[in-house]
Amino acid sequence: MPKDSEQLRATLLAYVETLRRAGRRSVRLRPGWRKGLPSLSIPQQEGVSESLSDARAPLPTAKAPFQEPTSEPASLPSSGSSEPTDQSESSRRLEALRQTTAGCRRCAHLAGFRSQVVFGVGNPHARLLFTGEAPGAEEDRQGEPFVGPAGKLLTRMIQAMGLQREDVYIANILKCRPDLPAGTPGNRKPTPEEMETCLPYLREQIAIIRPEVIVALGATALEGLTGLRKGISTLRGTFLDFQGTPLLPTFHPSYLLHKPDLRLKRQVWEDLLLVMERLNLPISERQRGYFLTKD
Numbered sequence: 226m227p228k229d230s231e232q233l234r235a236t237l238l239a240y241v242e243t244l245r246r247a248g249r250r251s252v253r254l255r256p257g258w259r260k261g262l263p264s265l266s267i268p269q270q271e272g273v274s275e276s277l278s279d280a281r282a283p284l285p286t287a288k289a290p291f292q293e294p295t296s297e298p299a300s301l302p303s304s305g306s307s308e309p310t311d312q313s314e315s316s317r318r319l320e321a322l323r324q325t326t327a328g329c330r331r332c333a334h335l336a337g338f339r340s341q342v343v344f345g346v347g348n349p350h351a352r353l354l355f356t357g358e359a360p361g362a363e364e365d366r367q368g369e370p371f372v373g374p375a376g377k378l379l380t381r382m383i384q385a386m387g388l389q390r391e392d393v394y395i396a397n398i399l400k401c402r403p404d405l406p407a408g409t410p411g412n413r414k415p416t417p418e419e420m421e422t423c424l425p426y427l428r429e430q431i432a433i434i435r436p437e438v439i440v441a442l443g444a445t446a447l448e449g450l451t452g453l454r455k456g457i458s459t460l461r462g463t464f465l466d467f468q469g470t471p472l473l474p475t476f477h478p479s480y481l482l483h484k485p486d487l488r489l490k491r492q493v494w495e496d497l498l499l500v501m502e503r504l505n506l507p508i509s510e511r512q513r514g515y516f517l518t519k520d
């Protein structure tokens with residue numbers, strides 16, 4: 226096989242694998258790709274076809290729950306490749322929305338305090354969307370949600386599900402860090418009014434991405450999305466509805482960090498197992514047993 230063809234084949238396979246891991250079931254091939262495929266002799270079972278028949282094939286599972294991965298996440302091909310039109314359209318609409326929020330000053334007190342707007346990050350076609358309440362100090366500094374200690378734990382939770390952070394979408398209800406008096410350390414919870422003011426942006430993100438499941442991380446995020454104040458301990462593990470999309474509340478990763486209790490981790494993991502079942506993701510026996518105690 227000519228070297229160029231080998232490179233094209235490898236690029237195609239990497240691209241298809243990335244889409245498959247993100248839950249895509251089909252790809253649109255450009256005419257040039259269609260012409261080139263037969264001569265590349267790509268085995269059908271490797272997934273390069275107009276219909277990814279094995280979209281539900283087992284995804285790689287994490288080596289251990291909530292622990293650092295040993296392999297790098299898959300990445301999309303860089304320049305020279307083209308994404309399917311619908312994905313490009315989602316990306317375009319998300320980027321337009323990101324630019325709108327970047328200049329937003331609806332909450333003057335937050336706009337004056339923030340370093341930058343923290344819009345959201347991830348796959349514009351994600352089947353799974355996580356949302357927290359608001360950016361903290363580290364997120365405000367880096368411009369990305371869930372990058373502090375709680376974010377690192379969230380990443381490990383995603384990896385324990387057999388996914389990568391790039392497969393899902395991660396956002397907050399509030400796009401700006403809640404303000405604090407000068408010199409005050411830490412973060413504060415957003416108020417219901419602040420969340421209500423900013424919620425239309427998250428609604429729009431969800432409308433563009435169209436995830437199959439939303440996970441609300443923590444009581445404040447749940448309240449911001451639904452108005453429910455019953456308590457996360459009561460409502461976690463039960464699918465609710467957010468404008469037609471199943472919404473599962475669970476504990477915020479920062480709560481797990483502050484209360485390192487195995488039973489609490491198991492509860493969160495059971496919630497994530499429910500999400501995996503809803504998304505038809507493969508679940509190994511080992512995954513089912515994470516954090517089970519003997520008593």
Ligand code: SF4
Nearest residue numbers: 329331332400401423
């Ligand atoms: S919190 Fe949301 S609505 Fe308020 S200024 Fe920031 S982006 Fe705008």
